[in-house]
Amino acid sequence: xxxxxxxxxxxxxxxxxxxxxxxxxALGIFYFPRELVSTAGRGGIWALWIDGLVxxxxxxxxxxxxxxxxxxxFVQFVxxxxxxxxxLVLDLFRVVYHLGLAVLITVLFTxxxxxxxxxxxxxxxxxGIAIVGAVYIASFGTTALARLLQVGYIPMMLINLLxxxxxxxxxxxxxxxxxxxxxxxxxxxxxxxxxxxIFIGFExxxxxxxxxxxxDRNRAELYATGGLGLVLFSxxxxxxxxxxxxxxxxxxxxxxxxxxxxxAVEVSGFFVEKWGSLVITLxxxxxxxxLAVRLWCVVHDIAALHFVHSIKHYRYILLPxxxxxxxxxxxxxxxxxxxxxxxxxxxxxGVIQLVVIPVFVLIIGRLRPTTVAKLRKRTTRTSTHSS
Amino acid sequence: xxxxxxxxSALLDYADHKPVSNSGKPVEDIVVAGSGITQCFSRAQSxxxxxxxxxxxQLVDLSTHMTPPTLLRALVSLNRIGTMDLTxxxxxxxxxxxxxxxxxxxxxxxxxxxxxTQETCVDCQPVNLSIHLWQFSSDALTPGxxxxxPYVTVEPNKNVTVNRIALYRHLQFIVALNPxxxxxxxxxxxxxxxxxxxxxxxxxxxxxxxxxxxxxxxxKGGQIQARFHIVLQGTLxxxxxxxxxxxxxxxxxxxxxxxxxxxxLAVLTFTQQHDxxxxxxxxxxxxxxxxAFARYPHWHHEYPRVEMVVHVQMxxxxxxxxx
Numbered sequence: 165x166x167x168x169x170x171x172x173x174x175x176x177x178x179x180x181x182x183x184x185x186x187x188x189x190a191l192g193i194f195y196f197p198r199e200l201v202s203t204a205g206r207g208g209i210w211a212l213w214i215d216g217l218v219x220x221x222x223x224x225x226x227x228x229x230x231x232x233x234x235x236x237x238f239v240q241f242v243x244x245x246x247x248x249x250x251x252l253v254l255d256l257f258r259v260v261y262h263l264g265l266a267v268l269i270t271v272l273f274t275x276x277x278x279x280x281x282x283x284x285x286x287x288x289x290x291x292g293i294a295i296v297g298a299v300y301i302a303s304f305g306t307t308a309l310a311r312l313l314q315v316g317y318i319p320m321m322l323i324n325l326l327x328x329x330x331x332x333x334x335x336x337x338x339x340x341x342x343x344x345x346x347x348x349x350x351x352x353x354x355x356x357x358x359x360x361x362i363f364i365g366f367e368x369x370x371x372x373x374x375x376x377x378x379x380d381r382n383r384a385e386l387y388a389t390g391g392l393g394l395v396l397f398s399x400x401x402x403x404x405x406x407x408x409x410x411x412x413x414x415x416x417x418x419x420x421x422x423x424x425x426x427x428a429v430e431v432s433g434f435f436v437e438k439w440g441s442l443v444i445t446l447x448x449x450x451x452x453x454x455l456a457v458r459l460w461c462v463v464h465d466i467a468a469l470h471f472v473h474s475i476k477h478y479r480y481i482l483l484p485x486x487x488x489x490x491x492x493x494x495x496x497x498x499x500x501x502x503x504x505x506x507x508x509x510x511x512x513x514g515v516i517q518l519v520v521i522p523v524f525v526l527i528i529g530r531l532r533p534t535t536v537a538k539l540r541k542r543t544t545r546t547s548t549h550s551s
Numbered sequence: 552x553x554x555x556x557x558x559x560s561a562l563l564d565y566a567d568h569k570p571v572s573n574s575g576k577p578v579e580d581i582v583v584a585g586s587g588i589t590q591c592f593s594r595a596q597s598x599x600x601x602x603x604x605x606x607x608x609q610l611v612d613l614s615t616h617m618t619p620p621t622l623l624r625a626l627v628s629l630n631r632i633g634t635m636d637l638t639x640x641x642x643x644x645x646x647x648x649x650x651x652x653x654x655x656x657x658x659x660x661x662x663x664x665x666x667x668t669q670e671t672c673v674d675c676q677p678v679n680l681s682i683h684l685w686q687f688s689s690d691a692l693t694p695g696x697x698x699x700x701p702y703v704t705v706e707p708n709k710n711v712t713v714n715r716i717a718l719y720r721h722l723q724f725i726v727a728l729n730p731x732x733x734x735x736x737x738x739x740x741x742x743x744x745x746x747x748x749x750x751x752x753x754x755x756x757x758x759x760x761x762x763x764x765x766x767x768x769x770x771k772g773g774q775i776q777a778r779f780h781i782v783l784q785g786t787l788x789x790x791x792x793x794x795x796x797x798x799x800x801x802x803x804x805x806x807x808x809x810x811x812x813x814x815x816l817a818v819l820t821f822t823q824q825h826d827x828x829x830x831x832x833x834x835x836x837x838x839x840x841x842x843a844f845a846r847y848p849h850w851h852h853e854y855p856r857v858e859m860v861v862h863v864q865m866x867x868x869x870x871x872x873x874x
Contacts, residue, residue: 205841206838280633281634336686339838339839340838344841346841346842410689411689411834413693413694414689414693417692424636424637424685427637427638441636
């Protein structure tokens with residue numbers, strides 16, 4: 165599959181890093197850090213760092229897998245490597261999984277907006293706004309998506325981080341800033357499992373990898389890892405301010421702790437006194453970004469399944485996918501159900517996606533070096549063609 | 552519940568960019584009673600043709616007669632209003648809400664700002680007593696700490712005084728501290744600002760006392776010890792002699808520290824007698840020694856037996872000295 169011939173422009177390293185970063189974080193951010201604190205108490209910070217480490221390692225694994233055939237997406241090359249039926253199962257699993265994540269974020273966004281900002285607006289309208297926005301962003305293809313995230317997502321993250329700095333004024337108990345030294349491993353691991361949700365979604369990288377300019381690939385990996393570092397830093401910051409302002413017991417009673425924290429910030433004298441509330445509405449950018457990245461990913465995976473023969477049909481697949489997400493999203497009545505679904509289905513599925521499949525594919529790759537060499541050869545030829 | 556909405560004249564003034572106070576009352580009140588927030592709100596809505604909005608709650612006034620189940624229900628429903636920030640101020644009063652609200656104040660235009668200044672204790676020299684709803688909820692829901700609130704008194708001459716602290720055991724109102732105890736309370740919590748103290752030595756006065764306080768818990772062979780380390784700064788005034796020596800300063804600093812620590816200990820003992828822990832000693836024990844705290848299923852049984860240690864460190868400045 166020749167990228168240039170298909171009219172796909174190529175991404176720079178930082179664009180790749182931004183899309184991959186926008187591909188996670190949005191789902192778990194609403195609950196954060198409730199799951200950590202309710203399971204592990206003050207030890208939640210260790211759980212967060214464990215999650216960060218696991219994500220870092222699985223990111224490495226996924227990049228190693230992508231490097232088997234750098235110019236092809238997972239769905240394109242996996243059929244040649246493992247047999248076609250196995251590949252079909254893996255691919256379908258991937259499509260369903262990404263579709264599910266898109267549905268979850270739609271439901272979360274809808275209930276969050278409905279609860280906190282627009283109580284009178286009907287659910288279908290809120291979900292519709294999110295999906296139409298995401299479809300619009302995704303419809304222009306990879307480069308447009310990347311550029312939009314670059315101008316929307318990165319400033320949003322920065323403003324968010326700076327505003328979180330204001331919450332330092334709410335800190336009542338600096339003692340709580342210190343990570344606790346009495347470590348109880350079982351609750352910490354349990355919390356790490358339940359909070360892993362926040363990092364799920366970056367596996368979009370294995371579909372995205374071939375779209376990066378070949379000479380930028382090493383830098384792209386660096387940017388994605390840097391993005392993870394930044395996310396981990398800001399999550400740690402959020403966790404610390406939240407727990408030091410509210411105390412560990414109160415957080416477990418809250419629906420959206422970080423939202424409450426930002427809304428409790430009052431900048432008296434500034435012309436927008438409720439600056440925190442304003443910043444929370446900017447989270448919409450993160451949600452739309454996440455949803456757009458998901459839709460993009462699902463559509464590319466479906467297209468590569470050879471149900472249709474070219475990525476030129478991108479927009480025609482995008483629309484039915486979005487409709488499916490919308491309908492499924494409306495069929496879930498509230499955010500408590502998504503919470504349950506996440507714990508029982510999506511975290512295990514995410515672990516399979518992020519760890520089990522890469523390990524499996526890498527082992528097969530090691531066992532069949534000739535096939536990998538053939539793939540590489542084709543890939544190199546592809547990239548010479550395309551450049 | 553009092554529901555307020557802007558009067559039409561105030562809206563007209565606002566549209567013309569005129570100050571609101573020109574044309575009398577900026578807001579109109581609807582006073583309603585009911586067994587819950589929702590009921591009150593729907594009753595208020597039925598009294599007026601305008602659309603009311605429950606998102607902007609400015610102030611929560613609790614009654615001293617409120618039973619814990621009622622208070623819990625009210626707190627839960629307040630916390631569940633998703634559109635509301637949990638930042639309104641909350642206080643407790645023995646007088647009915649309309650009486651409290653009817654008292655004249657200079658803050659009609661900025662009710663939120665008004666209560667920030669109003670809730671500084673008058674007699675005990677400004678201890679900032681204001682409590683946000685989320686702070687109260689946090690204390691009420693955390694084990695090992697009892698919530699407290701500013702106690703608003705309506706004087707016979709229709710003036711509002713806020714110079715006392717109401718103490719709760721869980722959600723049950725128990726007792727209100729007197730102004731002197733409230734001042735010491737401010738010291739122990741590290742909230743005190745501009746406190747004044749008369750010292751017997753040379754009839755000196757130490758004014759502008761302010762500082763911070765640090766609470767820590769220690770375990771000594773099964774005995775829990777709570778240590779308050781209070782670091783204060785004050786300005787020396789009203790000395791009879793014209794010049795003061797270093798020795799004088801040291802003596803006055805020691806005496807004032809002693810007086811203050813004695814007063815603070817008295818307040819701590821008072822709360823131990825009533826078995827109320829507004830300091831969060833149990834909570835601190837939970838954070839510093841979680842295993843020890845887990846041994847006590849009922850913190851209130853243990854609290855009166857805690858050994859209290861108050862250490863006051865006073866640093867004096869001479870009047871006119873640069874800090």
